[in-house]
């Protein structure tokens with residue numbers, strides 16, 4: 424018999440997971456209910472029990488990953504092999520070809536990806552049917568503090584901290600960049616997933632003290648047309664590396680998966 428309500432577990436109770444979990448717990452997404460939450464830390468004031476990953480896999484039909492790239496790399500395949508579906512926010516985990524191939528081939532659970540902070544992903548993916556793109560560029564601009572990384576040298580950190588205008592902190596492909604900014608440039612990997620080639624997507628990461636809104640600009644050019652998608656997001660107040668829209672993109676994806684009528688896929 425087909426289950427009518429999808430039992431959802433949220434992995435990572437942070438900027439994304441908390442909003443997704445609260446909407447589900449309030450019964451605001453038809454066809455889905457929050458069953459449990461998994462997090463590294465002991466949690467208080469959560470609407471459902473905190474569970475271990477093993478318990479969550481056992482109890483849930485689908486897990487929402489809102490924890491980080493390393494969770495996807497370490498546990499993604501195991502979740503799918505247990506027959507539990509996985510909706511991934513940390514798409515940057517897929518820039519390693521071998522890990523990506525394993526995850527995409529695993530089952531019987533199904534893996535899904537959120538469009539997250541970027542739009543136009545559906546059109547970029549559709550263009551593969553027309554032969555794809557000659558060039559794809561993504562420029563991500565964020566507040567400097569959200570882009571600081573342990574691998575940065577003192578000179579670069581100083582330039583970022585004292586900047587009075589935009590500073591390009593990395594230029595590379597969608598294969599290189601999400602590994603260097605694991606909590607901040609998953610969007611590059613998402614664009615690469617849509618286009619089908621992380622090496623084809625050129626990425627520029629810009630730190631700008633004036634970027635009170637996070638900006639992502641995608642420019643793609645092919646024989647069939649040119650496309651430009653530009654978004655300016657208000658960051659999450661608790662975690663300004665993440666835009667406020669992201670949990671709502673996850674929820675929209677969940678609504679499509681759980682079969683609510685009227686979704687644009």
Ligand SMILES: NC(=O)C1=CN([C@@H]2O[C@H](COP(=O)(O)OP(=O)(O)OC[C@H]3O[C@@H](n4cnc5c(N)ncnc54)[C@H](OP(=O)(O)O)[C@@H]3O)[C@@H](O)[C@H]2O)C=CC1
Pocket residue numbers: 434435436437438439440461462463464488489490491492493494512513514537538539540541605606607609610613662664665666669
């Ligand atoms: N696709 C997109 O557009 C976007 C994707 N993302 C991805 O989503 C992830 C989550 O974002 P966000 O909610 O803002 O992050 P937060 O840092 O706000 O929250 C993440 C939570 O997950 C916990 N956590 C980390 N690792 C594990 C683990 N292995 N098991 C259980 N819990 C874990 C963290 O705990 P602790 O702090 O103790 O580690 C923290 O409580 C980001 O790391 C990023 O990869 C984010 C923004 C946009």
Ligand SMILES: O=C([O-])CC(=O)C(=O)O
Pocket residue numbers: 540605606607608609610611637656664665666669
């Ligand atoms: O939320 C955003 O704007 C983008 C982000 O952090 C990411 O791609 O990881």
